[in-house]
Amino acid sequence: MLTKDKKDISPLLATLNQLHPLSNEITNFLTDKISSRNFRKGAMLLKEGNVCESIYFIKRGAIRGFIKDGSRDITTWISAENEIVTSIAGLNQRAPSAENIQTVEFCETLMLSYSHLQELYQNYIEFNINGRKLLEMYYQDAENRAYVSRITGTEQKYRYFLKRYPHLVNRIPIKYIASFLGVTLETLSRTRKKFAE
Amino acid sequence: MLTKDKKDISPLLATLNQLHPLSNEITNFLTDKISSRNFRKGAMLLKEGNVCESIYFIKRGAIRGFIKDGSRDITTWISAENEIVTSIAGLNQRAPSAENIQTVEFCETLMLSYSHLQELYQNYIEFNINGRKLLEMYYQDAENRAYVSRITGTEQKYRYFLKRYPHLVNRIPIKYIASFLGVTLETLSRTRKKFAE
DNA sequence: AAATAATGTTGATATTAGTCAAAGTCGTTT
DNA sequence: AAACGACTTTGACTAATATCAACATTATTT
The missing domain is CATH 1.10.10 (Arc Repressor Mutant, subunit A)
Incomplete structure (x- = not known):
């Protein structure tokens, strides 16, 4: 991690609002809990074996997920501006990730901790609409990635x-x-x- | 499609309740709207180019998704008992599917139409919790499928x-x-x- | 600007997996 | 039980891609 910057969370809000309009309460909660994080090129956001504690929105830069297969790595996804990245294993079951997450370029991100995300889902039920729709989109993406490799x-x-x-x-x-x-x-x-x- | 049977939706309710307890209203809605559908081996639940109109829960049997790649098919997933199948393209964007869905064995399924699913999400906001958690699980699965092919x-x-x-x-x-x-x-x-x- | 590291290209060769074709096995139907 | 169809195995051969190694290019650091 490089710096903790002044934050502008508007691109993330725009992405989420497109799926389902956010209430003022949710917008305030996000504004309060999200922090800005910059990473140098090559930084590891998550190492396999650890439980992913955060979810990141990419404002600038590109990030990849990869899995070790013997001595080589297999890049499983590559994301860039306006995409959200995290370890799905962490999101789904709080389990150690088999996946590594690494920046491919210098990155400006917005970070939300896993526990705050859970708080959102629990206290603002309608935020589950945003989550559900986001996952529908990302699921389709994952299907497409499986397709191209085959x-x-x-x-x-x-x-x-x-x-x-x-x-x-x-x-x-x-x-x-x-x-x-x-x-x-x-x-x-x-x-x-x-x-x- | 073979027959429209007397329905027992309890295995589906059990699966959903495990993610988040269903209210009586939701349980009643599901009981009312879900229909039982059996399919012979090899039946096509969805052909590419069509928009998927339903979501299926497998009570018995196995179902695969596949995409045509020139003359051969690529099986992209295989699901069996207690799993839910549908075209993610239809779910996400009401778009024609590139994917075909076909039974691999004789199947007993429970079917819910896409429009009733949307009704659920709109009228019973907390059902988005079930949807969100289900998608988290299925997303992870999709990641794993992408992994094995690589x-x-x-x-x-x-x-x-x-x-x-x-x-x-x-x-x-x-x-x-x-x-x-x-x-x-x-x-x-x-x-x-x-x-x- | 020079030095160094990271990335990308090219060639020769080895290996793996694909293709085509035939035959064998298994289960279902008549 | 014979016949059919779907599925699986096996063999011979081919094509595609991996591997290893050297070199070229481009970025990054000093």
Whole structure:
């Protein structure tokens, strides 16, 4: 963690309001409990084996989730501006995460602790509407990620990536994109070259 | 669809109550609106391009989701007893599904229409707690499915399948398991043989 | 600006898994 | 019981991708 900044939580409020309008009480609670956190490139927000204590909204930068598979890592997701990241294992069962969470760039985030999130869900029942809708969206995303890793042919996979994540293509090191797609970086490098031609 | 049976919705109520206790009003609403539906083996509950109009709870049997990738299918999930299945695309955005949903065995299900589900969420706000928690669980599952398709080595994949889905191993045709794991059925057949030795 | 580290490319080779085809097994129907 | 269909195994061969290693390029630090 780098600094604890003056916070502007409006982008998060906008995201949540789009799903279901937030009451003043909820807006005030969020304004009170959320803190701003910046992270240097490569910082670990969560290491496997630990229970994730927070949920982060990305104001600027990109963050990935990855799992260790022997000596190599498998990047399981990559998120950027206006997305929310956390360990689903922590959210769902307060269980130690098998997943690691790491910034890929310098990041400005908004952080809400898990316990405050639970307080929200318990004390402001209608906030569960926001949570439910958010999870519907993220679930679909997870399905899509499972899909891309199963389609055959590196070219088809990369084509999918270009279409779905155009904003990340020139920001994320090829090694992360490769493992996200389920290929080696060398193979992806060659495939990408064919595309340029 | 085969028959519309006398319904016993208690297994679904048990599942939902475990997440958050249901009020009498909600229980009555569900009892009223849910219908029992049986399907023969191989029946299509949803064909790609259509908007999914219902959500199903599996009382007996197994159901898979799959996506067409050229001429072959990719099985994206396999669910069985006491699980809920639907097209997430339909749930989330009322959009035509890219996914097909098909029974793998004779199935007894409980069906709730999408519009009644929306009624529940709107009129009984606390039901969003059940929905939110359910989605947290299913989201984690989706993450895990994405993970297994990315790990390398058919042996490792199959080992994961055995561990995570022991109840399905002897029920689901190898061709579905293979595409779920992201390998061909021949490769899976050979790998499985090595296991037996 | 030079030095260093991180990232990306390319080539040669090995390995794995895919493809195509045939035959075997199992269960269901007639 | 024979015939059919669905599922599974096996073999020979091919194609795709991984691996290992060297080098090139681009960023970052000093």
